[in-house]
Each structure stands twice: as structure tokens, then as C-alpha cells.
Amino acid sequence: MIAQPFFDTVKHREIPTGSLAFLPTExxxxxxxxxxxxxxxxxxxxxxxxxxxxxxxxxxxxxxxxxxxxxxxxxxxxxxxxxxxxxxxxxxxxxxxxxxxxxxxxxxxxxxxxxxxxxxxxxxxxxxxxxxxxxxxxxxxxxxxxxxxxxxxxxxxxxxxxxxxxxxxxxxxxxxxxxxxxxxLATPSRLWTSSGIKALDHAIEGLLSRPPNPVVDSLALLGIRRLATAIEKSLDVDALGERLEAQLAAWQCFFAPGSVPLGLSHRIGHILGGTFGVAHGLTSCATLAPVMRMMAPAAPARLAAIDAALDLDQLFDLTAPQSGDALRAADRVEALVRSLGLPSRLGALGVEREQLPTLGRILRETYPEAMRQLAGGSDDPLKELLHDMW
Known part of the structure; x- marks a missing residue:
């Protein structure tokens, strides 16, 4: 594993010019x-x-x-x-x-x-x-x-x-x-945990879908670590402190939505929900890890930082170079999904293999901007991605 700086475009500790848009949350x-x-x-x-x-x-x-x-x-x-x-x-x-x-x-x-x-x-x-x-x-x-x-x-x-x-x-x-x-406390466990994976999806897609931002990116990585640490413990309904930890972590994961574009995982999730009837939170359980794998060649340093944030056996320090593995980050997300007893494949969510071409067609027609995230790997990267999800 090679230690990589979190901001993969930053050299010699230079901070790139940027901006942050805030929404009217009072x-x-x-x-x-x-x-x-x-x-x-x-x-x-x-x-x-x-x-x-x-x-x-x-x-x-x-x-x-x-x-x-x-x-x-x-x-x-x-x-x-x-x-x-x-x-x-x-x-x-x-x-x-x-x-x-x-x-x-x-x-x-x-x-x-x-x-x-x-x-x-x-x-x-x-x-x-x-x-x-x-x-x-x-x-x-x-x-x-x-x-x-x-x-x-x-x-x-x-x-x-x-x-x-x-x-x-x-x-x-x-x-x-x-x-x-x-x-x-009245939220069913499956809904609670799957919405936690949706929160991770916000942070990870935010990190992968836009240029570096030293404020939002740091909060997203801390939110990933905080949520991964709290989510399983928060299943105990008496652990109100862990539940609040998970809530605050989800906020960190999605701190500035006005500056965080939605990517392929969310867009595919919208189609899975609106057209195929898959529960909103469960969509990310099947879409997030495959999208991360597909983007590993394009964003290795960012995925390495996500891998380090998800490694609960190691200390996580944003001020130090991140030692992680891009593909392993996707494996960690998938392992977390499974450890929470959630389905990690579209087939387990009731989507038939024969429906994948329809899913791909609607994605191309409805979200052409999200399709730009796909790159290389095969003559038809979307087909490869949907097959991995299924």
C-alpha cells in the first residue's frame, strides 16, 4: 500500500481555489x-x-x-x-x-x-x-x-x-x-441501518463526484468514520447516545448539500425506487460498492482515504498521509452492508436480471450527466456496472 495525500490534486501543501455554497437551513x-x-x-x-x-x-x-x-x-x-x-x-x-x-x-x-x-x-x-x-x-x-x-x-x-x-x-x-x-426509536432496524448506508453514500459520492474541497471533504471523511463506528452499536434502542452519534455523523456526511452533487449510485437508486419499487435506503446497499469499484482507476487517492476512514482497527488522522487501498474501500462498504444483515445485490432486492437493460435505458435517458462518471474497463461500462450490482 502506498501512502497518498488526501487531496490528490494538492502538491507542496498548496490549497486549491474553491468555494462553498450554503442552503437556507436556518x-x-x-x-x-x-x-x-x-x-x-x-x-x-x-x-x-x-x-x-x-x-x-x-x-x-x-x-x-x-x-x-x-x-x-x-x-x-x-x-x-x-x-x-x-x-x-x-x-x-x-x-x-x-x-x-x-x-x-x-x-x-x-x-x-x-x-x-x-x-x-x-x-x-x-x-x-x-x-x-x-x-x-x-x-x-x-x-x-x-x-x-x-x-x-x-x-x-x-x-x-x-x-x-x-x-x-x-x-x-x-x-x-x-x-x-x-x-x-420507532424506526425499524432494517430501515435505520439501510438509511445509514445511504448516509455513507452521500459522503462517498460527494468525495468522488466533484473537485477537492478542504472543508466538506474533511467532514465527509470524519462522518464516514463516525457513522461506521456508531451504526451497529446504535441498534440497541437503549443506546440513545450512539443513536445521536449516528445522527450527527449523517449530518457530517452531508454537511453542505448545495456543494455536493449526486452521482451514479444515487441516480440508479432513484430509478430503482421510482420504477422498480425498491425501498429508498436499500438502494445504496446494492449500488454504492459497485460504483466505487468502477471509479477506482479515476479516483485512487480519494478511495484510499475512504478505505482508511472505514478501517476501524486503525487510528484515522486527516493531517497524515492516508495509507489505504482504493478497491478495498468498496470491499469494506460491502462488508459493512452484510454485517448489518442488509442485501448487497439487486437480485436480492427483487430486481430481475432481465430488467437490467430497462434500468440502463432509463438511466441514460434521465441522468445523462451521471453517465459521465463511467470510464474504461469494457466496451459497455454501464452493462458491466449493472451486472456487478445484480
């Missing part, structure tokens, strides 16, 4: 028992009439929802709990109509990435209709990172074919993020 709050003071937090932001967006599963579980609705006493005007995975367009329209009917001024999203994305989509529809921008306070129950970004997807269905379309709207970014580990 506040991130973290800690224990914040849920109980949620109403006071909302009032600080001028909230008077709140619509709560959540899921049927949290309605059925009751405990978390009761706690949140109690904290919103006097503010809550309505609740929409019919928001399904991958954000169907009809669910967004239903939530938007409820917001308008109740003359609300604030959205609270309680749930995982799909619910939070639905909140962004509702905000977008309201803005497009000439309504004032709603206050959007989000309480994540997973590690998906949707609460931090301006990205969201909405699934439309035409002629029995579902397609998930991606949007990037800074004016739809949630304004307030609340990290309370108690909000995650």
Missing part, C-alpha cells in the same frame, strides 16, 4: 428530549398554524406521534399521514390541499426521507401557486439526510409505468432540523 438543533419543547421552538420561528406530515406506520405505533402532537398543542391544525415511499405525486397534492384548507403557515415533517421530501414538494407547489413560503421544521426518524438538502424526488405514474423525477430547489430546503434520538 438552524440545526440536537440533543435529548428536544421533542417535548418542539412547540416552543416553532413559536420562536413565528409558527401559528401547523400541518403535520407523517406516515401511517407512525400513526399505528402511536407513542412518538402522541409525544409530538402533545408538544404541538395549540398549534396543530391538521395531520396528513398518507405519504408513501418515493413520494407519489397524488400524496403531495393531498398534503398541499390540507395545508391550504387549514390556512397553515408551518409544515412539520416527522419521518424518513420520503416524508421530508414530500414536505419539500408541498412547499414547492405552494410557492408555485403564489403562497408564502411555509416554515418547514423537520424531525428525521432515519439517517437519510433528506432534512439537510434541497433535493427531492416525486414519483408520477403514466400508463402503468412509474418514474421518479428529481428536483433541486433551494427555496424548498427545510428551515429547521431537529435531531432527537428519541424520534428514531
Amino acid at each position: 438552524r440545526v438543533v440536537w440533543g435529548f428530549s428536544i421533542l417535548d419543547s418542539l412547540g416552543d421552538l416553532l413559536r420562536d420561528f413565528g409558527a401559528n398554524r401547523v400541518v403535520l406530515l407523517t406516515t401511517a406506520s407512525l400513526v399505528a405505533e402511536k407513542t412518538l406521534l402522541v409525544r409530538v402532537e402533545r408538544a404541538l398543542d395549540g398549534l396543530l391544525m391538521g395531520r396528513c399521514a398518507s405519504l408513501a415511499a418515493h413520494v407519489p405525486a397524488e400524496g403531495v397534492a393531498q398534503a398541499r390541499r390540507l395545508y391550504q384548507k387549514t390556512r397553515a403557515d408551518t409544515l412539520v415533517t416527522l419521518g424518513g426521507g420520503s416524508v421530508i421530501d414530500a414536505g419539500k414538494a408541498v412547499a414547492g407547489e405552494l410557492l408555485d401557486a403564489g403562497w408564502p413560503k411555509p416554515v418547514h421544521v423537520t424531525v428525521p426518524t432515519t439517517l437519510s439526510g433528506a432534512e439537510l438538502s434541497h433535493y427531492f424526488g416525486v414519483t408520477t405514474t403514466k400508463d402503468a409505468v412509474s418514474v421518479k423525477r428529481s428536483f433541486a430547489r433551494e427555496d424548498c430546503t427545510p428551515g429547521v432540523v431537529v435531531y432527537d434520538p428519541a424520534a428514531t
Whole structure:
């Protein structure tokens, strides 16, 4: 193994010129028992009439929802709990109509990435209709990172074919993020851990998909180490400290989404979800490691640094040259997926081998910019990549 500097374009300790774009997230709050003071937090932001967006599963579980609705006493005007995975367009329209009917001024999203994305989509529809921008306070129950970004997807269905379309709207970014580990206790273990792999995907694709950035890259690598250290321990629902560690690690992994482009792993994941019905978090379990292997020749130093961050048996020091192996980084991600009991192949997620050409065609048509990440290795690198995933 050859020790390599983290910034592979930096020589003689020169720092390249760069910039960092921030989204309009006004506040991130973290800690224990914040849920109980949620109403006071909302009032600080001028909230008077709140619509709560959540899921049927949290309605059925009751405990978390009761706690949140109690904290919103006097503010809550309505609740929409019919928001399904991958954000169907009809669910967004239903939530938007409820917001308008109740003359609300604030959205609270309680749930995982799909619910939070639905909140962004509702905000977008309201803005497009000439309504004032709603206050959007989000309480994540997973590690998906949707609460931090301006990205969201909405699934439309035409002629029995579902397609998930991606949007990037800074004016739809949630304004307030609340990290309370108690909000995650009702999250099924499989969803919790798979969303942790999605958080790793944010960090790793950010490192592989853009020029070096000395701030975001360092946070991403520290987030990778922090999340890999905490995720398995956080499966114990009594380990609230480890759960909060995982939440903060996911934030580090996706600290500046305005400066972090999405790459092939995420784009393929959007198609797997919107068209093939694969759960959002699980997509990265099958797509991330193969994309890393495909990119090893183009980004060896960056993948070596990721390998070092994932090596929990060794100290990780960003100030020292990174001794790691580009291909081994992908192996470590795949090993982590399997150690968490998650599927690591598309075949195990219900995707048939005969469907791979359709997946490839939709990727080419929908995300041509992501295709630029593919290079060499075969006459048809996309075919090779999808075969590796399957």
C-alpha cells in the first residue's frame, strides 16, 4: 500500500481555489428530549398554524406521534399521514390541499426521507401557486439526510409505468432540523441501518463526484468514520447516545448539500425506487460498492482515504498521509452492508436480471450527466456496472 495525500490534486501543501455554497437551513438543533419543547421552538420561528406530515406506520405505533402532537398543542391544525415511499405525486397534492384548507403557515415533517421530501414538494407547489413560503421544521426518524438538502424526488405514474423525477430547489430546503434520538426509536432496524448506508453514500459520492474541497471533504471523511463506528452499536434502542452519534455523523456526511452533487449510485437508486419499487435506503446497499469499484482507476487517492476512514482497527488522522487501498474501500462498504444483515445485490432486492437493460435505458435517458462518471474497463461500462450490482 502506498501512502497518498488526501487531496490528490494538492502538491507542496498548496490549497486549491474553491468555494462553498450554503442552503437556507436556518438552524440545526440536537440533543435529548428536544421533542417535548418542539412547540416552543416553532413559536420562536413565528409558527401559528401547523400541518403535520407523517406516515401511517407512525400513526399505528402511536407513542412518538402522541409525544409530538402533545408538544404541538395549540398549534396543530391538521395531520396528513398518507405519504408513501418515493413520494407519489397524488400524496403531495393531498398534503398541499390540507395545508391550504387549514390556512397553515408551518409544515412539520416527522419521518424518513420520503416524508421530508414530500414536505419539500408541498412547499414547492405552494410557492408555485403564489403562497408564502411555509416554515418547514423537520424531525428525521432515519439517517437519510433528506432534512439537510434541497433535493427531492416525486414519483408520477403514466400508463402503468412509474418514474421518479428529481428536483433541486433551494427555496424548498427545510428551515429547521431537529435531531432527537428519541424520534428514531420507532424506526425499524432494517430501515435505520439501510438509511445509514445511504448516509455513507452521500459522503462517498460527494468525495468522488466533484473537485477537492478542504472543508466538506474533511467532514465527509470524519462522518464516514463516525457513522461506521456508531451504526451497529446504535441498534440497541437503549443506546440513545450512539443513536445521536449516528445522527450527527449523517449530518457530517452531508454537511453542505448545495456543494455536493449526486452521482451514479444515487441516480440508479432513484430509478430503482421510482420504477422498480425498491425501498429508498436499500438502494445504496446494492449500488454504492459497485460504483466505487468502477471509479477506482479515476479516483485512487480519494478511495484510499475512504478505505482508511472505514478501517476501524486503525487510528484515522486527516493531517497524515492516508495509507489505504482504493478497491478495498468498496470491499469494506460491502462488508459493512452484510454485517448489518442488509442485501448487497439487486437480485436480492427483487430486481430481475432481465430488467437490467430497462434500468440502463432509463438511466441514460434521465441522468445523462451521471453517465459521465463511467470510464474504461469494457466496451459497455454501464452493462458491466449493472451486472456487478445484480
